[in-house]
Amino acid sequence: MKEVLHKITSILMALIVLLSTMSFSVDMHFCGDHLVDFSMFDMVDTCMMKAEMSKTSSSCEIMEMEKSCCSDVEVTIEGQDDLKISFDRFTFDQQQFVYSFTYSLITLFQGKDDNIISFKDYVPPPLLRDVQILDQTFLI
Secondary structure, X not given: OHHHHHHHHHHHHHHHHHHHHXXXXXXXXXXXXEEEEEEOOOOOOOOOHHHHHHXXXXXXXXXXXXXXXXXXXXXXXXXXXXXXXXXXXXXXXXXXXXXXHHHHHHHHOOOOOOOOOOOOOOOOOOXXXXXXXXXXXXXX
């Protein structure tokens, strides 16, 4: 249970770091008060109000003469950039710590050989006489 909780926590922390450093933008295109197009990864397509206005007349054409009834809105969320660590100036103590930590981490995960047979080279003494047959004692 403790290992599962540890793995879940480490994955969540990695996702938090990833999401906090990632930046993205959302583009929206409005005609009047209505949302016409929405895009997270690409630029939005502008509406064809001018082409539509030539075919039909509407209240937007009157508004277009006064001001444009279409507008583009871009919402940008910038990620953090201060997570960068400078590795160009290490003191001797810091180098020693990094070396010892790396060495202990590598040796921690080296597997033990479970197939160790301690009596592999043991030779039993020679059998001079079979005691079980002499005493007529047998396991059932």
